[in-house]
Amino acid sequence: MVTREEIVAEIQRVPEKYLGELYRIIKSYEENGSDTQHDESVMARLREIKISATPDLSVNAKLYDLDKKDAR
DSSP states (O other), rough: OOHHHHHHHHHHTTTTGGHHHHHHHHHHHHHHHHOHHHHHHHHHHHHHHHOSSSSTTTGGGGGSTTOOOOOO
């Protein structure tokens, strides 16, 4: 487990120009709460993704022109 002192030591090593970004990350974490809530919200967002493609795309992807890139 990481201690508060270890976190503070790492923060003290961060260059001044990145402190604003680091502060926003910390505040964002405070607003989102624990990791469990964050993981649930990520999974909820992933469930909302809809893919618009022909039903056989996953099986026959090589038959389609996928920007001339191999679908590997």
